[in-house]
Amino acid sequence: MEGTLSSSLVCSFACSFYAHSKPPAEVFAAPSRADYSSRVAHSGFRAKIIELRFSIPSNTAERSYAHVCYTSRKRNHNLNTEVSPHRAVSAVRLLRIEQGGAFAGLLSNNGGKALKNEMEYVERTLGFRTRDLEDRDIRLVTDIVGGTIRWRRYLDHLILSICNVEKTFRNMEPLLLQILRIGFFEIIKLGVPPYAVVCENVRLAKVSVRPGAGNLVNGILRKLVLLKEIDSLPLPKVEGDERAKARALATIYSHPVWLVRRWTKFLGQDDAVKLMIWNNSDPSFSIRVNPHKGHTRANVVMMLEDMKVPHKLSTFLDEFICITTGMQAIILAGLLKDGICSVQDESAGLVVSVVDPLPGETIIDCCAAPGGKTLFMASRLRSQGKIWAVDLNKARLRVLTEASKLHNVEHVITILHSDLRTLSVKNIMKADKVLLDVPCSGLGVLSKRADLRWNRRLEDMEQLKQLQDELFDAASVFVKPGGILVYSTCSIDPEENEDRVAAFLLRHPEFTVDPVHRFVPPGFGTVEGFYRSSPIKHSMDGSFAVRLIRSCGASS
Numbered sequence: 001m002e003g004t005l006s007s008s009l010v011c012s013f014a015c016s017f018y019a020h021s022k023p024p025a026e027v028f029a030a031p032s033r034a035d036y037s038s039r040v041a042h043s044g045f046r047a048k049i050i051e052l053r054f055s056i057p058s059n060t061a062e063r064s065y066a067h068v069c070y071t072s073r074k075r076n077h078n079l080n081t082e083v084s085p086h087r088a089v090s091a092v093r094l095l096r097i098e099q100g101g102a103f104a105g106l107l108s109n110n111g112g113k114a115l116k117n118e119m120e121y122v123e124r125t126l127g128f129r130t131r132d133l134e135d136r137d138i139r140l141v142t143d144i145v146g147g148t149i150r151w152r153r154y155l156d157h158l159i160l161s162i163c164n165v166e167k168t169f170r171n172m173e174p175l176l177l178q179i180l181r182i183g184f185f186e187i188i189k190l191g192v193p194p195y196a197v198v199c200e201n202v203r204l205a206k207v208s209v210r211p212g213a214g215n216l217v218n219g220i221l222r223k224l225v226l227l228k229e230i231d232s233l234p235l236p237k238v239e240g241d242e243r244a245k246a247r248a249l250a251t252i253y254s255h256p257v258w259l260v261r262r263w264t265k266f267l268g269q270d271d272a273v274k275l276m277i278w279n280n281s282d283p284s285f286s287i288r289v290n291p292h293k294g295h296t297r298a299n300v301v302m303m304l305e306d307m308k309v310p311h312k313l314s315t316f317l318d319e320f321i322c323i324t325t326g327m328q329a330i331i332l333a334g335l336l337k338d339g340i341c342s343v344q345d346e347s348a349g350l351v352v353s354v355v356d357p358l359p360g361e362t363i364i365d366c367c368a369a370p371g372g373k374t375l376f377m378a379s380r381l382r383s384q385g386k387i388w389a390v391d392l393n394k395a396r397l398r399v400l401t402e403a404s405k406l407h408n409v410e411h412v413i414t415i416l417h418s419d420l421r422t423l424s425v426k427n428i429m430k431a432d433k434v435l436l437d438v439p440c441s442g443l444g445v446l447s448k449r450a451d452l453r454w455n456r457r458l459e460d461m462e463q464l465k466q467l468q469d470e471l472f473d474a475a476s477v478f479v480k481p482g483g484i485l486v487y488s489t490c491s492i493d494p495e496e497n498e499d500r501v502a503a504f505l506l507r508h509p510e511f512t513v514d515p516v517h518r519f520v521p522p523g524f525g526t527v528e529g530f531y532r533s534s535p536i537k538h539s540m541d542g543s544f545a546v547r548l549i550r551s552c553g554a555s556s
């Protein structure tokens with residue numbers, strides 16, 4: 001069959017392949033019919049191959065694709081024990097993330113089911129099963145997937161430089177590119193012995209892409225090893241005008257150029273680099289102990305010691321424990337599932353300190369779901385008082401409802417599914433305190449959200465700012481005279497933080513800043529009286545909050 005197909009059509013075929021557990025259809029690129037046949041032979045399905053030849057509009061070269069209709073599952077599934085399972089799973093997961101079908105975190109509260117789905121995807125994509133993942137493999141997948149996504153721009157620069165021919169790089173099968181990225185990441189950033197990396201990634205490319213792909217991986221990885229040995233990785237120099245410097249820094253520290261330019265402008269080059277280094281480092285987590293399940297922090301510390309999970313007490317929040325590694329063990333031990341504690345960054349906990357919920361108060365949590373801050377505020381109310389938890393997203397509110405039951409705080413929380421802006425027009429509720437934790441860019445949490453830096457665009461910022469202003473106005477309506485309004489973000493961007501507050505105060509002279517210094521530890525309050533946590537200063541996520549007080553005589 002001859003013709004012209006758009007790349008989006010190819011993509012939609014490929015997506016349908018991932019979406020079905022029944023015998024699927026897929027389209028993939030391969031230079032010869034023998035390659036299609038080899039792939040189908042490994043697939044575990046009986047299949048009919050229809051060959052397509054077409055050119056992609058953005059790419060003048062004609063390419064050959066196979067449209068494979070898998071007709072039924074073969075009875076005996078191919079178990080491939082030679083391919084290292086964590087590499088195979090990582091490659092497929094990276095492919096899915098890039099195609100928008102998965103998130104970066106493999107850690108899941110419902111580990112068993114998630115893992116089973118994961119392995120089914122791997123089997124459907126590669127055409128063979130690997131042995132099941134052990135705990136150690138899961139940790140490796142988490143490290144490799146997170147790291148490879150973070151370092152994508154840097155790795156692609158090296159791969160492209162070593163391929164030498166841009167066409168080879170651009171025309172690479174998507175799975176092959178992931179295998180190369182993994183190999184580069186393991187050699188350069190994880191320091192895995194090159195022999196093992198070359199050998200295993202070559203084998204994976206051969207059996208999962210096509211036999212010829214193994215040779216390509218072999219050649220490219222060996223060149224990389226050589227360049228690394230002589231300390232000659234082809235990296236750009238930070239020189240030239242602003243734009244050239246930003247491009248070089250963006251490659252060396254693997255961030256989008258627009259972010260580098262923005263941070264260089266707001267923070268200066270040195271702090272921008274420190275921030276990028278933080279974003280590329282392994283994320284650290286903290287857990288909040290839930291007292292409503294009869295546990296104390298000392299209790300949970302003993303459990304962590306039994307589990308040999310390295311930890312230290314938070315110096316900023318009495319309920320928090322910082323964990324460097326071992327989250328998987330905490331999940332497997334059921335500490336989250338049983339509501340004994342929840343994962344919450346200290347920076348988010350300190351926003352609750354800014355709100356300072358007191359027993360007996362009525363609080364409206366305006367953008368509440370999935371409820372991290374609602375639950376902490378509920379816990380601080382000590383069963384006296386009320387929280388109205390408002391959110392637009394029904395699915396996320398369901399998570400909040402379940403979590404509030406799990407944490408034994410559901411009696412103080414009432415869920416309200418609504419657009420805050422519509423609710424504010426009705427003007428039916430007034431509260432002592434109102435928390436507005438607005439949708440934001442999330443630029444303060446890039447170390448935990450490995451893929452976020454690649455998904456955010458400069459254009460998003462304008463839309464977000466407009467939404468933040470609208471929600472800020474809406475939230476203010478619920479504050480009673482003399483009451484408190486807290487606006488917060490998990491962003492470090494002044495345009496989402498200080499600038500939004502300044503614009504709000506111009507529109508709402510009935511509010512004034514109530515400095516946060518008496519609510520947060522020293523070092524977190526700014527001269528303007530705002531709360532700001534900084535990854536480079538406090539080694540935690542970046543977040544922001546302001547506490548505003550409505551004048552006693554003023555009502556909306």
Ligand SMILES: C[S@@+](CC[C@H](N)C(=O)[O-])C[C@H]1O[C@@H](n2cnc3c(N)ncnc32)[C@H](O)[C@@H]1O
Nearest residue numbers: 367368369370371372373391392393419420437
């Ligand atoms: C940053 S998240 C809130 C996180 C939450 N406070 C927590 O600590 O878990 C922002 C939330 O705003 C919600 N949201 C966005 N637009 C909204 C609107 N117009 N009205 C109400 N909620 C909205 C989103 O559904 C999302 O759950």
